[in-house]
Amino acid sequence: MNRRILTGIGLATAGALALAGCSAGQDSSSSESAELTSLSIMAPFLTTNAPAADSDVQQALEKVIGVDLDINWVPNASYEDKTNITLAGDSIPQVMVIQGKTPGFVKNAQAGAFWELTDYLDDYPNLKTNLPAVQAASSINGKVYGIFRARDAMRAAVIIRKDWLANLGLEAPKTIDDLYEVAKAFTQNDPDGNGQNDTYGLIIPKWPGSIGSNSPYDAIEVWSGAGNLWKDVDGTLEPSFEQPEWLTAVKFEKKLISEGLVNPDYATFDSAKWNEPFLNGKGGIIIDVHSRAGVITSLLKESNPDDYENFVTVTGNLANSDGELNALPTAGYSGFLAIPKAQVRTEEQLRAVLEVLNEMNSPEAGKIINNGIEGVTYTVEDDLAVAVDDASQVDKDTVLSFAQLGTNVNGFQGYLPKQPTEFEQQMYDERLKIQDSDLEHAVYNPAAPYVSATYTAQGAQLDTIISDARIQFLAGQLDEKGLEDAIARWRSSGGEAVASEINELYQADAAKK
Structure with a gap:
């Protein structure tokens, strides 16, 4: 013993x-x-x-x-x-x-x-x-x-068809505005060169989580400056969906959809099949965790062992129209x-x-x-x-x-995995560099430490009000007034109490510092 x-x-x-x-x-x-x-x-x-x-x-x-x-x-x-x-x-x-x-x-x-x-x-x-x-x-x-x-505090990335960028003479997007231009070109400019109008830019699945669960929509909203679920506005925490930047972001998302730059079945597309349009040459951009790029590369290596290196590239979080980088972290x-x-x-x-x-x-x-x-x-x-x-x-x-x-609270305590090929190792190392760079601009949820009694009891229902309203707005089933009404319903259904409880805890914590 x-x-x-x-x-x-x-x-x-x-x-x-x-x-x-x-x-x-x-x-x-x-x-x-x-x-x-x-x-x-x-x-x-x-x-x-x-x-x-x-x-x-x-x-x-x-x-x-x-x-x-x-x-x-x-x-x-x-x-x-x-x-x-x-x-x-x-x-x-x-x-x-x-x-x-x-x-x-x-x-x-x-x-x-x-x-x-x-x-x-x-x-x-x-x-x-x-x-x-x-x-x-x-x-x-x-x-x-x-x-x-x-766990990795920074995982958000934009995964892009490298061959399509090359075919159209484009660079990987650095801003939200660039994302729009690349998505538009991938949809309208025949990026695969087959002479058919059969591609689109962004691939977005039906998201299994509610608002603030790191969906592609959440990423765009954080990039736009809306905050991460909550935002400190002059010392008071306010929901991100009440910020003007959030409305700007969802209008941008709606523009992408209404112009046909997103897969038409975005509201029902199974997230388990998220890779398929990318692999099959139907869609060219995925906003998700950077490790998905490794998974896609491995699948391409199986089907295209001689030239799989030519299909995937990755960039990190995107700056907003003002050039400000607000990176979406995980918990x-x-x-x-x-x-x-x-x-x-x-x-x-x-x-x-x-x-x-x-x-x-x-x-x-x-x-x-x-x-x-x-x-x-x-x-x-x-x-x-x-x-x-x-x-x-x-x-x-x-x-x-x-x-x-394992806790790894002061860094990963082990050996990182060696990748199977030199190309995959280069991609993996590049992902780590992007991750480290974006981490300096991480926008954490300032309300994450605080437990609201009302949210504990009603949080799932309250989140659904907003996530449902967002998808309905993107689909054209709600106008801007309807979106505002949904936010007001969130307030009256318990959101007001949540905000009050969160801020009471936030202010008390701030007073101790």
């Missing part, structure tokens, strides 16, 4: 927390050493089978972090239900993967079921994030109840690792757990969590991970599962 003696680090908020489950007379601010021999974790797995407790990956990770791991792997499909059942029972682990700020988690956190980590994480170099905006977004009203699991995280107070009862125990999690986010542990075992699941070439082709499916699935424990 591993045994790690953990020494208390300088206490940031001695005695400041009321600890649920502490016995009478317990000194929660003591800095005496804590002893931890194992760490229990509940986490989801997305593969067919859960990792074995004696897997090479787990044993290698235990060796690095210095304690044994007792992991309860739960199928992803039932993970939310299992989370609720676990919190209501007696067998609560020391660490739980929480998949998002669900109403249940928010309620439990605010009731004191989880440790607030706001004043602790900076004491641990591998848990101190260099993405403060993402950490704020993952918080509950500014209070951090978990170590967020970082930047996918859930977090939270620490229940029912199992971790004292501050000494908390710090012991945090020290192990700090080791789990070290570069050495990160390579195990994100890549697996060198020589078994990957080899290293040019400081990049090359997948071992004959690695067993069990080993591959184990690595995918352990990646659920």
Whole structure:
């Protein structure tokens, strides 16, 4: 059995927390050493089978972090239900993967079921994030109840038929106005040279999410300067769809549609088939995550192995008509690792757990969590991970599962993947450069940290009011007055209360800074 003696680090908020489950007379601010021999974790797995407790990956990770791991792997499909059942029972682990700020988690956190980590994480170099905006977004009203699991904060991109640009003597768009011109040329100027009027510019599917779910429409609206769901206007948060820039953006979107520069079935086109018109030479532009370019390139390589390099190019977020770049970020995280107070009862125990999690986010542990075992699941070439082709499916699935424990809050702790060909590697490197450049212009949702009680209860219905009105306006079923009426209905149906609650929290948070 591993045994790690953990020494208390300088206490940031001695005695400041009321600890649920502490016995009478317990000194929660003591800095005496804590002893931890194992760490229990509940986490989801997305593969067919859960990792074995004696897997090479787990044993290698235990060796690095210095304690044994007792992991309860739960199928992803039932993970939310299992989370609720676990919190209501007696067998609560020391660490739980929480998949998002669900109403249940928010309620439990605010009731004191989880440790607030706001004043602790900076004491641990591998848990101190260099993405403060993402950490704020993952918080509950500014209070951090978990170590967020970082994901690419910038993924928006414009994917374009490279051959069509070349055929028409065009460059990739840099602005929204350029996007219009390229889409128009792709529709009207026979970009494939077949003499037929059978192409269009933008490929847009029926979007499965509501407003603010990173649809192509949301991207254009953020690029236009409307803000990202909410916008700070002279110290007050206002919905993005109430901004004049939002109306300008949806009018632009309607222009694209009314002029036939978008696939005519945009309102019903299955998003699962989004790549097909691009691959089949019907549409030339996709606004989505940059990784889709890699997927499309791989598919083209299968069907056109001799010249697949000539079909795809990528550019990043587009500037507005004033030349201002407002880049659309993701939330930047996918859930977090939270620490229940029912199992971790004292501050000494908390710090012991945090020290192990700090080791789990070290570069050495990160390579195990994100890549697996060198020589078994990957080899290293040019400081990049090359997948071992004959690695067993069990080993591959184990690595995918352990990646659920990675936080990467101060950068990816592992090897990036080496691409199959030199061209694909060049494309991948270019995507990373675009991503890093656009991140400097990211427009985060300033209301993301705040939890409105009204929105928790009515948010889905309120979002639908706006997303339905937008698509109806784009289709010509609503005029501008009808769009304004829908926004007014959003206000009267609970939106007014949401805005008030969000701003009360926002102002209170601002007063503390």
